[in-house]
Amino acid sequence: MQRTLRIDNDSWLECCNIGLGLFAPLKGFMVSEDYRSVVKNMRLKNGHPWTIPVTLDVPEEMTGDIKRSGKLVLANHKGDNVAEVLVEDVFSVNYGNDIKKIFGTDDVRHPGIVKELSRSRFRVGGPVKVLKYEKDLFPAYSLTPSQTRGIFKKHGWKTVVGFQTRNPIHAAHEYLQRKALSSADGLFIHPLIGWKKKGDFSPLAVVSAYEKMVADFYPANRVAFGILRTPMRYAGPREAVFHALIRKNFGCTHFIVGRDHAGVGNYYGKYEAQELCKKFPDLGIEILHYHGPYYCKQCQEVVTVEHCDHDAEHILPISGTEIRRSLSEGRLPREEFMRKEIADVLIELHKEDKLFVGEDV
Numbered sequence: 001m002q003r004t005l006r007i008d009n010d011s012w013l014e015c016c017n018i019g020l021g022l023f024a025p026l027k028g029f030m031v032s033e034d035y036r037s038v039v040k041n042m043r044l045k046n047g048h049p050w051t052i053p054v055t056l057d058v059p060e061e062m063t064g065d066i067k068r069s070g071k072l073v074l075a076n077h078k079g080d081n082v083a084e085v086l087v088e089d090v091f092s093v094n095y096g097n098d099i100k101k102i103f104g105t106d107d108v109r110h111p112g113i114v115k116e117l118s119r120s121r122f123r124v125g126g127p128v129k130v131l132k133y134e135k136d137l138f139p140a141y142s143l144t145p146s147q148t149r150g151i152f153k154k155h156g157w158k159t160v161v162g163f164q165t166r167n168p169i170h171a172a173h174e175y176l177q178r179k180a181l182s183s184a185d186g187l188f189i190h191p192l193i194g195w196k197k198k199g200d201f202s203p204l205a206v207v208s209a210y211e212k213m214v215a216d217f218y219p220a221n222r223v224a225f226g227i228l229r230t231p232m233r234y235a236g237p238r239e240a241v242f243h244a245l246i247r248k249n250f251g252c253t254h255f256i257v258g259r260d261h262a263g264v265g266n267y268y269g270k271y272e273a274q275e276l277c278k279k280f281p282d283l284g285i286e287i288l289h290y291h292g293p294y295y296c297k298q299c300q301e302v303v304t305v306e307h308c309d310h311d312a313e314h315i316l317p318i319s320g321t322e323i324r325r326s327l328s329e330g331r332l333p334r335e336e337f338m339r340k341e342i343a344d345v346l347i348e349l350h351k352e353d354k355l356f357v358g359e360d361v
Helices: 009-021 034-040 060-069 095-103 111-117 144-153 170-183 204-217 235-248 272-277 322-330 340-351
Strands: 004-006 071-075 082-085 089-094 122-130 160-163 186-189 222-227 256-257 286-289 294-296 301-303
Touching: 004 060, 004 160, 004 322, 009 082, 009 122, 034 095, 034 122, 060 071, 060 122, 095 111, 095 222, 122 235, 144 186, 160 170, 170 186, 170 235, 170 256, 170 301, 186 204, 204 340, 235 256, 235 272, 256 272, 272 286
Parallel strands: 004 071, 160 186, 160 256, 186 222, 256 286
Antiparallel strands: 071 082, 082 122, 089 122, 294 301
């Protein structure tokens, strides 16, 4: 007897990502051997680099029927059938062992761990067939890997730098992006638009800020903009590798990993993500390891240690926390931290209560 499982939007998005090739070489949700290999070795069973589990959780009471049926139909919140899983494995995960390896901590206050612990321990693995793709709030930017590769080819870009973010653009990120443009044919700005913790910037805020930046301040024939629909894991170093592999699938030849990539709080070292990336010489995409940047009062511009060695009294770290606080109070952040034109866009969204994620979504 065929079984149907009602899934949340995150799981539907992951089905879509598998179907569109964002998670290549994955063809479906991980079976136990791949899952355990990723947790332990940060590689799939076949040796391919992979650092973040991609799994489908199911209620314990359904596991017996799922094993017998061999196929699981997935329905969205409306009850529409959106995907099918050809069941190859039903297994359970070991939170006591796996959580700390994946996240580098077992602190139950970590937002990624909170989300993971809210899921069932029982998982179904097997190839996915997508029946219906989820419609996006930003269809113009929901580019598939085949579409981005086509865009890069059309522009004649041989080298393309991918940039991951979950925030609106500020001065430090602008510096990194312009530095990338100075050494590559093209830049692919690709913010993550998916589940984020309460208090993070809303998808609308991120997209609106970059729309302004790309339209008014970047050369049209050098920059492409798209969105990545997958949840944040806040898994720091492991998620940095995961993000790099995804951008390779989109056609990027290079990927920026900066300070505390995909980090949250003080769980990870400032450049721990860069160090982990160096352990994967077979990623298939070149990692750009940038330190800093910061604003130097003496130089009167955003710089890095590569070309500024002024004393600490002149250094002004570009603080995302301070930027968020200023915007939440309806104030312009310091001009050293963010362009006024970008801040104006965000303050207007704050007036409409659309600047931040109000609940975990």
